[in-house]
Amino acid sequence: MIIFLCNVFDGSGFSQDRALYNPEADANADINEAIALAMKEGKHVLLQIGGNWCPWCIRLHDYYTTNQEVKAVLDDGYVIVLVNFSKENRNLEILERLEFPQRFGFPVLVILSAKGKRLHTQDTGLLESGGSYDSRKVISFLKNWTPTAVNSDSYND
16 A cells, blocks of 8 residues: 555644554555656655654654645655555565665665666665754755756756
């Protein structure tokens, strides 16, 4: 099951009690569906890998729902998929294919092109400030990996 952020922004945010990650989801199918949608919409795929057990994973998702600038950048350039990592389902085959992003801890973000190529893995600890995420850092990260930002045609005179 793909969770598209544009469909879950109801203004209420999420609490840690709400299950965001589905251990029973077929992450491979979700990623393939997101790639197809990204290709159609001219976006990249943003994988947020983590679990319901992880307070920072929930906090990051809450951040997406409450920060309108971040939400706008996400809506503009990304199709988002939550990939579960828990004792029930570690999705190790997918993590191996993504070149072991769990080495950065959780949550970890992986950006895929609309063709499914891994473009970048982001340690989300570098996007934090104090007890939350830093808007400037998050927005800069997201903008630096949009399809336009990585398109060589954007830099030709």
